[in-house]
Amino acid sequence: MPFTFAKSTATADESCTVEDALSLLEFLLANPGAKVDLGPCATLHTAVLQVLLAVKPKIIALPREAFLRRWLSPALAPPVKRGSK
Amino acid sequence: MGTPLLERFVGEARDLLQAAASALLVLEKQATDEAAINDVFRSVHTLKGSVGLFDFPAFTKLVHAGEDVLSAVRDGKLGLTSDLVDVLLDVLDQVGAWVDDIDGTGALAQGADGISKEMTARLRTALPADYGAAQASPVAAHAGDLTRVDWLGAIPEAERLSAFRAAMIGADLQAIEYVPLDDCFFSGEDPFILFRQLADLHSLVVEPTEPWPSMEALDPYRCVLRFRALAAAPPVEIETLFRYVVEQMRIAPISPHALVSVTGGASGSPVYGDFVDQARPLVLAGDWSALKRAVGALLQLTAPALLSASALRWLEAVLTAPAPDKGWVNALIDCIAEGEEDLHPLEPRTPPSADIPNLAAPIPTALGGLSPTAARILQSQRTILGLSLPAAGLASRLDSVARTVENFLASEGLGAAESTAWSAAVDAAMVEGDCAPAIDLLDQWLLVGGDSTEAVIAAVMMAGGDLPRSRPEAGEHLGHEIKQASRILKVDQAKVDALMNLIGELVVSKNSLPFLAKRADEVHGSREMSREIKELHAVIDRLAQEMQSAIMAVRMLPVSEVFDRFPRLVRDVARKLDKHIDLVIEGGDTAADKNIIESLGDPLLHIVRNAIDHGIETAAEREAVSKPTQATVWLRAFQESDQVVIEVVDDGRGIDPEKIKASALAKGVIDEDRAARLSDQEAVNLVLIPGFSTAAKVSDLSGRGVGMDVVVTGVEKAGGSVTVTSKTGEGTTVRLSLPLSMAVTRVMVVEAGGGMLFGIPMDHIVETVRVHRDNVRRFKQAEAFVLRDAVVPLIRLDHLLGEQSQVWFGDGSEEDAVLVVRVGGNMVGLMVDNFREGMDIILKPFDGILSCIQGYSGSALLGDGRVLLVLNLKELL
């Protein structure tokens, strides 16, 4: 299972696949205010990204992987929310 | 022979060629047989795909042309005439010959290019004139909407700056907008992942195309995202990356200045006025390094959020260019001087539109946009082609020009359409032996410039049409025929043979156990041990037999392996002789050992040729005796106990016994006395006698001085027999009867010549009897005995083998062991010293110097290490 769901935190595995989008969404629905730890994530399927963008859970760690970190930070880390209108 | 891949290819190619040829013949009879059309098309198509893995251009081109013709046939644009079938069969034959070359030498035979060109041209002439054109048109346009790039300003300045800097040092900036289909996940797509592959990504914004629904209403598998990116990658690279989703994405080149906007809080500090005064002379003087230092120093002092800081950052970026644009530098200095926001400070008076063309439209690679150097290259190639040269030099000249232009197209990053058009033009030029098509295409490129697509299509049409074209997929829904495909393992025959040999050895070793048991009893006096060994022998014997039949099953092939070549043969021979013949094949799936199947080929070929050549009358002759003008030849196979029976039946004129007798008399095969006594069937049997041929004249088909005796020899070598029956005026049946397998032979071991062992094939043996010496009758030198009212000649095996007869002991009441065998329809009694057991042996034919010894089929190794000689009774008697 690429996401580990524990209490109120979903921790991503190295690879988040398209199938994980549904389980992540279900977890976030069942645990309002749950946080997401993307630290270990190195590949992220668009469907999972879409869930993150739509639900906007609190991200406690961005992926350590450089590409994801670089391009997800503006979209997922709200403090410097820019680049969209 | 080359790599395993090449070996695999050779095997596969042969299968495909056979399948194509068979389907083609079906098609010739029944032009509307869709399954056959698809079969032949698919075979050739697959062959084209496979050969493309190797470097055999002549092969590939010819198969490609064949595929085009078949495609036209399949699309109903081309009728399949007998002549066209001839051409296609010739092509298949040629390709088959090349496959043999590849198998033998790993390369095509010399002259393959010439043959390929000649045959390709023959095929192309069969295509309707407008075929290429009709096919080329669907390349057509899918004009997309043009969208303005109005989102550049929304990109964070830092990202725009980094892109701008990249552009200053020569990068090619592209704006990309990609809106995946909302069901894209169900096509296995992952849009986000594509951007990971983009070489130099400067900005990526992912947004929803519509407001997000509530969490509860969110469908995680409906994609509603829009991706906007700025990348410094050549358009070709981006197109390649997004090629599966071009309809959903747009791309536009971005001029660097479009990225620049100067925003921020105003600042009235006089320091900026000083900077402006200092900077202007530096710009005039072109002293960029001094200006850079001044910009750098002031930036340090300026709060980043200020308008002047923004302007300074852009100025710094502009100055990273090796030769900064003075206009831009001045414009930015103006911004600082004026202290006002300017979203487009560097916009030229007539702003170039930043419209995004849709990628699905015809690729707008205008050759007109070439640099002078590039244009010169094309021009020079054009000139070379225009020079007059002896015809012999044409091919090599065309070849070198073709390569130069191909490289040129590739280096200019031009689309596939151009290179396809070019190779089509070159092919046409090769075929015509005239450079005109290639010259014309170059001319079009050089003169037309601009929108090349139409010109290219026109050129391709002119060149004979070789654009990739759409082929509607007819008959892919053979629903009724869906069956579980068998899993087939292709194994080298040598491996199966090795297994067979091992089993043979196992059988031999196993056969030594009874000897061991006997020794245990007789020499070591242990009856119990003997019994145990015998029990063990029984078990191993059963396993070995099962193993043997399993491996024999592996070696079994359907008779269709041989039959498949006959439709073609019958067709060709019939056409040559102008006879109308329908070939009916039955029981093609009857299986027999591979060796048997292979030994069938030549005899059958001969019989069928005979039937068509001699048996079948001409249409006129048939009409005269009120037979249908269309004759029929049946090729039948079926299994009869442990024999496979092949029958070749024709409804021709039959064999006239009187003619045969006359002919045999004339040739001195029989004398008049005998002729008078011959029954009709016996007369017919004469055709099987060596040297006999009834052909009135020697035709090039079957009358090569070899008659049916060749068939008889071939079949008997494989342990089979041949019979011929015929009814005058109604037809002839030739029946071949062969063992299902010749891997294992069951023999009876007999003693003769004073203790020597001989094997006699079980299928000859009728029975074993003991004959009272008093009952042996003598007629002159010959002996005979009566077996149930029949007189059976008696032959002493010792005599046959040139051994001295055993001296008679005892009196007339002694009995002799006689093996009654049937050879060629006659019963013979073979007197032997003693009968021994029957056994299964792996018969090894004599080879080398021994192979010319008559009278023996071969040898086998016995369990106790002795060699058993197996007799060939037909040769002996």
Place this chain on the structure above:
Amino acid sequence: MASTIFVVDDSVTILMSMETILKKAGFTVAKAVSGEDAVAELEGGLKPGLIITDIHMPRMSGIELIRKIRGMSGFQFVPILVVSTESQQAKRDEARAAKATGWLVKPVQPDDLLKVVKQILPNG
């Protein structure tokens, strides 16, 4: 985790060459010589990260195979590439309509194949 690539083609020559190329690049390769075989493999529990199928196959065509796979549970998202000598729009459109992810043009060049495969399975 190395992803398995499942190659379906009625030509053993093509299968062998693709297998060689992909294996050399470090992928695990599974093969089937027909659409029916492919379905049987998938039903038997094969879970490839990518399926590459020929379009022209006897009986079940590549396009029918894709439709079939998309209808099977657990395979609606798997990327599928079709391979065909036709570099034509119509064939691609048909394959895309059947929910293929993309296509490869025969003869498949090793560079092309790996480029596309790595695009789809970047850390395969």
